[in-house]
Amino acid sequence: MIQIKTRSIGMIEVIQKQINDPDVKECLTGIKSAVNYDREGVSLLVKFFATRREQNIPIGFIDGTIYQTLLKMNDQSLTQEMITGLNLAEGTIDYLQLFNLLSLGEYQQADVLHNQKMCEASGTNAAERGWLYFTDVEQISLQDLQTLDRLWVVFSEGKFGYSVQRKIWLNLGKNWEKLWKQIKWKQEGSFARYPGGFIWNLDAPRGHLPLSNQIRGNKTLEAIFNLFSKIEQ
Template structure:
């Protein structure tokens, strides 16, 4: 037991150091370490909870992706004491499902929370179309690249955060964008990196795509590359990712 407690303290100290880093590329390391800490023992869950309680009691910072991930992990721990403390201290949760157009993102959150990624992918496309319909005053059930600039940054960020939180930072539009940029904005390299092609041909939907977190980084949400790259390019260059 002493060894376990010592290991918890050691890993927790490492996490505290990582949490002080503002670099986005350390998020994967944070996710991995948080999972490792949570798997050690019950005391480790309380240590993670203490991070949230301390941060919000002191009102140190705004909510970030890591806070949201810790909250979701604790909520799914099935520990009644932990869950009761979460409900008492965070009755509305810590993930703010903000929308400039009064869109309800709870259904998307619920699908992602239980790992129904294919259904969440379909809902994401519907939500983007709904945002476009409201912003651009049309009734089309598909997106034109010219629609994208008017989509609210707040809503795009909410959708992206939900995908990231429920995939250990693996999925999301911003993750796809990062990979695109790192590969010199080369679309063929992007398709290959995120697993949208097989033997240089576009994969068949839905059977050839991967609907869980064994997928390559940036695999979800999907966009139809057969229609060209203009919609995705407009999304990647949207100001939401620079705010």
């Protein structure tokens, strides 16, 4: 019994070292490993989250992974801190349901709701229409766009979000065909069919989600990317 307890303490020390490692992959591995150590694991993650807040580190996907791991351990002690840190209460619309879906990794449901929230945030009749014109995008506040993007980034280990897609697009010289292939929206010359042609988990390539309907061309997505340039100013 003493040997088992000693082994458990030893592993907690290993995990603690991992989560403090500057290497992001090592840190994420440590966070996810904490799920195997019940109260000790919860305590370790909560303290790590608190330390990051004390250091005024903006909430990012490391914090999102901490929260998702705690959910798996049936512990929701950080809900309010996450909501506060992501400024969800400061947007013009309610993002709590999207927060919940993304934190649970329900990416397909989240993608549907995300589209609804984008339409709602535009303040136009896009909500009734069910999709955005590129001219609707300029009506979306920077705060709402940033909140939507941060939710995807935070709860995907940094893999998903408009900002991720935009960075890939810029790195590819704004070449849309190369973007479609890299994020696997297009394969063998054809766009993927919804929903089975898309990957609804973290096995997807970077930038795979959220989706943007390409039937009406890429003007809407380009307008969204261009709006991000104002956020970065």
